[in-house]
Structure formats: C-alpha cells, structure tokens
Amino acid sequence: MDDTSTPEPRWLNDEERTAWLRLIAVTMLLPSRLESELKRDAGLSHFEYYVLAMISETPERALLLTEVAARTNASLSRLSHVVGRLETQGFLSRCTSPTDGRASLARLTEAGWAKVVASAPGHVEEVRTVVFDSLHDGQVEQLSAICAQLLGALDPQHVLLGLGERLP
Numbered sequence: 001m002d003d004t005s006t007p008e009p010r011w012l013n014d015e016e017r018t019a020w021l022r023l024i025a026v027t028m029l030l031p032s033r034l035e036s037e038l039k040r041d042a043g044l045s046h047f048e049y050y051v052l053a054m055i056s057e058t059p060e061r062a063l064l065l066t067e068v069a070a071r072t073n074a075s076l077s078r079l080s081h082v083v084g085r086l087e088t089q090g091f092l093s094r095c096t097s098p099t100d101g102r103a104s105l106a107r108l109t110e111a112g113w114a115k116v117v118a119s120a121p122g123h124v125e126e127v128r129t130v131v132f133d134s135l136h137d138g139q140v141e142q143l144s145a146i147c148a149q150l151l152g153a154l155d156p157q158h159v160l161l162g163l164g165e166r167l168p
Contacts, residue, residue: 030130037126042119047072049119051082052091055108056116062107064097091115 012020035046042049054071055063063071069079083106086092091112097103108116132140 033130034123034126038119038123041122042115044115044119047074048082048086049116049123051079051086051106052108052112052116053120055092055106056113060107061113062105064100065094065104065106068106086112 031046038044038046038049044052050072051068054068055061065076065079065083068074068083069076072079074082083092083094087094089111090109093107093109095105095107097105135143
C-alpha cells in the first residue's frame, strides 16, 4: 500500500475567487479595448504601438531586438514579423548593432517618432478613461502596489519594465 498522498489543492476562498475572476475579466477586456482604440485612431495594433513606444522611450530611439522582445514579452519570431510590418510602413529601420555585429537594432524613423507622438494622446486618454478615471488617488497607489507584487512573482528580473529598472 502506498502511503504517499497527494496534498489537498489550496482552493481559493470566496474573496480570493471573486478577486481572481475580476482580475481575469480585466486582463481579457482591457487589451481588446486598447486594441480597438489604437486601430481606429492610429491604424496600429496594440502590440505595434507598444513596440514603437518602447523604442521611443530610449534616448537614442533605438533598441536591440532582443531587448524589445524582452520588454514586450514577445518571441523573436513574432517581433520580427511586427518589425517587418513597421519597417514597410516606414516607422522603423533595422540595422546591425554598432557594438555587436551579431545583433540587430530597431531604430525609430522620423515617421515612426511622428506616429508615436500623434498616437500617444488618444491612447493615454483611453487608458485614463478605462483605468484611472474610475479610481481615486489611494486606489491608484493600491493598484500600483498590487501590480508590483504580482510582477515580482511573474517577472522577478523586471524585464518588462525595462532593462535595469527596478520596482520600488
């Protein structure tokens, strides 16, 4: 007779289950809402905008593709397809890294910078409308703290926040 038993699952209590279902609903609804706004107002997918935004936030407006992939949580294959589309549209150019000839760099073009500048106000307004307008200041701080805790478990190296950046 085997005396090893399978431990009982740590089921969610009612409060945890409600919080979990609400979190899942937000994570399902928010991306499609942001996608709709960006497609309608900027002609970009949410992921395309995110790639452009991540690159635009660097001082050189250029980033290694491996860094873009890490910051956007994308495979290099998916990123390569998106970068190709953004290149075709004239928003990005790809070149070899000046410091590592084996690595590729994505550089925002002037048209890409203009696209980010033109798209950002509408995107920020949508984020404000669907997230922050319904919260008071204390809840914004709570949301930030909760997300920091969750990111600590999901992304301990804080890659999605930017290389070297750490949560407080």
